[in-house]
Structure formats: C-alpha cells, structure tokens
Amino acid sequence: MSRVRSLVAPVGVTVALVALWQLVVQGAHVHPWMLPAPSSVASSGWESRSSIMTNAVTTIEEAVAGLVIGSFAGVALAFVISLVPVVRRAVWPLVVTSQTIPVIVLAPLVAVWFGYGITPKVVLVALTAFFPVTVATVAGLAGADPELIELVRSFGASSSQVLRTVRIPAALEHIVAGVRIAAAYAVGSAVIGEYVGGTSGLGIFIDQAHRSYRTDSMLAGVAVIAISSIVLFGLVGVIGRRLTPWRDNPTPENRLIGIDT
Amino acid sequence: MLEVRELRHSYGDIDVLVVDALRVDDGAFVSIVGPSGCGKSTLLRIIAGLVAPTAGTIHIDDAPLPTTPGFAGFMPQHDRLLPWRTVRENAVLAADIDGVDRSVSSARADALFERFGLSGFEDAWPRALSGGMRQRVALLRTFLAERDLLLLDEPFGALDAITRRRMHGWLQEVLEADPRSVVFVTHDVDEALVLSDHVFVMSERPGRIVGAIEVPEPRPRPPGIVTSAEFVERKAQVLALLESSDG
Numbered sequence: 001m002s003r004v005r006s007l008v009a010p011v012g013v014t015v016a017l018v019a020l021w022q023l024v025v026q027g028a029h030v031h032p033w034m035l036p037a038p039s040s041v042a043s044s045g046w047e048s049r050s051s052i053m054t055n056a057v058t059t060i061e062e063a064v065a066g067l068v069i070g071s072f073a074g075v076a077l078a079f080v081i082s083l084v085p086v087v088r089r090a091v092w093p094l095v096v097t098s099q100t101i102p103v104i105v106l107a108p109l110v111a112v113w114f115g116y117g118i119t120p121k122v123v124l125v126a127l128t129a130f131f132p133v134t135v136a137t138v139a140g141l142a143g144a145d146p147e148l149i150e151l152v153r154s155f156g157a158s159s160s161q162v163l164r165t166v167r168i169p170a171a172l173e174h175i176v177a178g179v180r181i182a183a184a185y186a187v188g189s190a191v192i193g194e195y196v197g198g199t200s201g202l203g204i205f206i207d208q209a210h211r212s213y214r215t216d217s218m219l220a221g222v223a224v225i226a227i228s229s230i231v232l233f234g235l236v237g238v239i240g241r242r243l244t245p246w247r248d249n250p251t252p253e254n255r256l257i258g259i260d261t
Numbered sequence: 262m263l264e265v266r267e268l269r270h271s272y273g274d275i276d277v278l279v280v281d282a283l284r285v286d287d288g289a290f291v292s293i294v295g296p297s298g299c300g301k302s303t304l305l306r307i308i309a310g311l312v313a314p315t316a317g318t319i320h321i322d323d324a325p326l327p328t329t330p331g332f333a334g335f336m337p338q339h340d341r342l343l344p345w346r347t348v349r350e351n352a353v354l355a356a357d358i359d360g361v362d363r364s365v366s367s368a369r370a371d372a373l374f375e376r377f378g379l380s381g382f383e384d385a386w387p388r389a390l391s392g393g394m395r396q397r398v399a400l401l402r403t404f405l406a407e408r409d410l411l412l413l414d415e416p417f418g419a420l421d422a423i424t425r426r427r428m429h430g431w432l433q434e435v436l437e438a439d440p441r442s443v444v445f446v447t448h449d450v451d452e453a454l455v456l457s458d459h460v461f462v463m464s465e466r467p468g469r470i471v472g473a474i475e476v477p478e479p480r481p482r483p484p485g486i487v488t489s490a491e492f493v494e495r496k497a498q499v500l501a502l503l504e505s506s507d508g
C-alpha cells in the first residue's frame with residue numbers, strides 16, 4: 001500500500017510535465033525539428049521499436065559487461081591499494097589523474113587502440129566504472145569500526161582474520177554504493193563510445209536520427225537510454241541488498257529514488 | 262591465578278593507572294569499582310593484551326601473560342556485535358578465530374541459547390534485538406570463547422534497573438553451571454557486592470586501588486541479600502573508600 005502511495009508523487013509530476021510539454025508544443029506551434037511533441041516522440045519510438053530494441057541490447061550488453069569488469073577491477077585495485085602501502089603511494093595519484101581525462105576524449109583513443117567493435121565500448125565503460133568502485137572500496141576497508149577490530153583482535157585474530165571478519169564485510173556496503181554510482185554512468189559511457197564509431201547501439205541510432213533531422217527519434221533514443229540506466233541502477237541496488245541482508249530495508253520512498261537506507 | 266604487579270600506564274603525559282598488586286584466584290569473581298575515567302577499561306584492555314602497559318607485568322600462574330591478545334574472553338563496554346553476523350554467527354566468533362569447525366561451535370552455541378534467553382533469535386540480525394538481548398549475545402560470545410578468564414567491562418551498564426537485576430541472577434546461574442574466573446568492571450556498588458568474592462575500589466585518575474572488600478557469602482546469592490545488615494555495612498565501606506579517594 002505505502003509502496004503504491006510512494007509512486008503517486010513522482011508519477012504525477014512526470015505526467016504533468018509531459019502534458020505541459022505537449023500543450024506548449026501544440027499551442028506555440030514549435031517546429032517539430034526544434035522540439036517534437038511527446039506524442040510524436042512516442043509514435044516515432046513505436047515505429048522504430050525493432051531497431052531501438054536491437055540497438056538497446058547492444059548498448060546494455062556493453063554497459064553491463066563494462067560495469068562488471070570495471071567493478072571487479074576496481075575492487076581488486078582497492079584491495080592492493082589498501083593492503084600494500086607502497087602501492088597506495090605509487091598508484092593513487094595516477095588513479096586520480098586518470099579521472100581528469102574526459103570520457104569524450106578517452107573514447108576516440110580507446111577506439112584507436114581497440115577498433116570499432118564492442119570491445120572499445122566495454123573498455124570505456126570499465127574505465128569509468130572502476131574509479132567510483134575503487135574509491136568506495138578503499139574508504140570501506142579503511143573505515144571499518146576500530147572497536148569491532150579491537151574486539152576480534154581480543155580473541156587473537158590475525159590481520160587476515162581481521163580482514164575477513166570485519167574489514168571486508170564492513171566494506172561490502174561501500175562497494176555496493178560505488179557500483180551503484182558506476183551503474184548510473186555505465187549506459188551513458190557506452191553511448192559515448194558508440195558515438196565515436198561502430199555499427200550498432202543506441203549511440204548509433206541517435207547519431208543516425210540526428211543526421212536525418214529526426215529529433216523525435218533522437219528523443220525516443222534518449223528516453224530508452226534513461227530507462228536503461230535507471231533499470232541498471234535499480235538492479236544493482238537489488239543485488240546489493242541481497243549481498244548485505246543485515247542492513248535495514250530502505251523505506252519505499254527511498255527505494256524508489258534509489259537511496260539505499 | 263592472575264596477578265598484576267607494579268602496573269603503570271600513561272597516555273602521553275597523562276598517568277592513567279597505578280596498580281601495585283591485584284590478584285584473581287582461579288574461579289574467583291572480582292569486581293573493580295571506581296569513578297568514570299579512572300582507568301578501569303584501560304586495566305581490562307591491558308589484561309586482554311590489547312594495550313601494552315607503560316610498566317609492570319601480568320602473570321598467569323607465575324608465567325608472564327602471552328604478548329599477543331587472545332588469552333582472555335574480553336567483553337568490551339559496548340556490545341560490539343558484528344552487524345553482518347546473525348546472533349548464532351556472533352556467538353561463535355571466537356571459535357571461528359580459533360579455527361574450530363562451525364558444526365562443532367554451532368552445536369555448542371545452540372545448547373546455550375535457551376539459558377541465555379535467546380532461543381528463537383538464533384538467526385536474527387543484531388539490529389533486530391533489544392539492548393538487553395544484544396548484551397546477552399555479547400556475553401554468550403564471551404562465554405563461548407572458552408577462555409578460563411573473563412574480562413567484563415560494565416556488561417550491564419546500559420540496562421534499566423529491573424533488567425539488570427534479572428541479569429545478575431542469570432549471570433550467577435550461568436557461572437555456577439560453568440565456572441570461570443571473572444574480572445568485572447562496574448560503577449554500580451550494589452552490583453559489585455552482589456556478584457563478587459572481592460570488590461576492589463579505585464581512586465580518581467590516575468586509578469590506584471584504595472581498598473578491597475571481601476564478600477564471603479557463597480555464590481549464587483539471592484537478590485534480597487542487598488537488604489541484609491552485612492551487605493549494607495559493606496556498601497557503606499565501599500562508598501567511604503570511593504569518597505575518601507576524591508581528588
């Protein structure tokens with residue numbers, strides 16, 4: 001019941017905004033190339049549904065593969081950074097610097113190195129995903145409650161036992177939070193990779209729509225990107241809660257907007 | 262037998278602890294009472310091997326205490342349950358660290374949940390428990406560590422008076438069935454006198470032992486003992502010691 005009620009406000013606002021958009025476009029006779037009405041966005045999306053589907057599958061595959069690879073790489077790097085101080089000092093500045101390169105600049109470079117298949121897109125997503133995961137994991141491993149660490153040490157725990165019984169479980173919810181942030185950007189990064197060159201994907205679809213002045217198709221593609229991102233974000237949240245069953249369940253409102261407390 | 266000799270501890274320039282001698286016989290229940298900040302928790306953490314003292318030694322049966330922690334069953338001031346472990350998994354924590362097989366340690370834990378008033382909650386997460394129950398899980402965890410010496414730091418400090426009295430009866434029962442040596446820190450004089458064979462009184466920081474009261478009545482003791490003449494007399498002695506140690 002409260003789950004249903006929590007849907008009322010966001011759905012209401014969205015419906016109102018779309019209705020307003022429709023009215024403005026119709027009333028002010030805006031040229032459809034400038035801003036098509038939501039109804040024409042919907043109908044153009046429906047007409048090209050099979051093309052959108054094929055392209056969306058490509059993009060989602062790239063996003064998921066990149067997210068998985070980037071997350072595992074991020075966690076692995078975080079463990080090395082956390083456990084080997086020399087590596088932390090040597091590698092951390094590089095890790096941070098790597099994040100100052102905009103994805104839009106990285107994309108053509110990655111294409112030069114990996115060609116125009118699915119690989120460069122996956123690499124691009126992985127490169128954007130690993131950073132938030134690394135940062136969150138490092139923070140989680142370092143931030144474990146010192147009182148809990150003292151407790152397990154009082155029973156004679158070695159440092160690897162402290163890692164297993166306290167640091168890793170304490171880091172887990174941070175890791176989940178990091179992957180959620182990465183998930184929110186994953187589809188977008190895949191699309192940027194496609195923009196640089198490729199044969200399939202929502203980026204290609206939108207680029208083609210752009211070239212043929214079909215703003216309505218472009219917006220339909222944008223809507224699919226947004227929906228895919230939200231679904232991926234939500235999916236990571238669901239998996240994350242499965243991995244950390246000891247945590248309080250979020251309230252329905254917070255779950256809806258993806259706040260996981 | 263545990264013996265503390267010429268123990269000194271300072272944090273930086275601040276002297277916290279000056280304990281010349283403290284003895285805990287095997288199977289004895291010893292309480293330490295003293296004002297907040299006098300160094301009681303520090304003393305327990307030194308005995309637990311978690312903090313190296315500035316000076317002095319601790320001996321177990323005339324051999325120096327091992328230099329690594331793990332010798333005693335330490336129950337810190339807050340329950341410190343691991344949130345990602347169920348009640349049962351928290352209870353067997355020490356056994357896990359000792360490398361005991363889970364099937365063995367779980368069976369041992371399962372035999373005690375009822376006595377610790379936790380049956381039905383074996384698979385619950387700590388966040389679902391009341392303060393009193395969390396405290397009992399922490400105590401069960403300490404018992405299941407199978408150490409001969411237990412160090413309990415204000416285990417009932419966070420509980421209301423009624424629950425606390427119930428826990429006293431229950432702790433005595435548990436110890437009667439499974440005797441251990443106990444060092445029990447509290448600032449509740451009644452609690453110390455009901456539970457202990459010896460009550461040591463500490464001064465304000467730097468904590469030194471300013472007196473010891475023996476309670477000869479056999480344990481377990483009924484809660485009504487607090488109204489007996491001897492008990493009231495001893496309580497007056499402890500309060501006088503606490504009073505005289507001011508400043």
Ligand SMILES: Nc1ncnc2c1ncn2[C@@H]1O[C@H](COP(=O)(O)OP(=O)(O)O)[C@@H](O)[C@H]1O
Nearest residue numbers: 272277295296297298299300301302303304466
């Ligand atoms: N890790 C620490 N570093 C510096 N000072 C400390 C530390 N732990 C405790 N103290 C100080 O030492 C004194 C004794 O603390 P504690 O042993 O916790 O006292 P009690 O348990 O009797 O209340 C207090 O003044 C406290 O502030």
Ligand SMILES: [Mg+2]
Nearest residue numbers: 301302303338
């Ligand atoms: Mg204390």
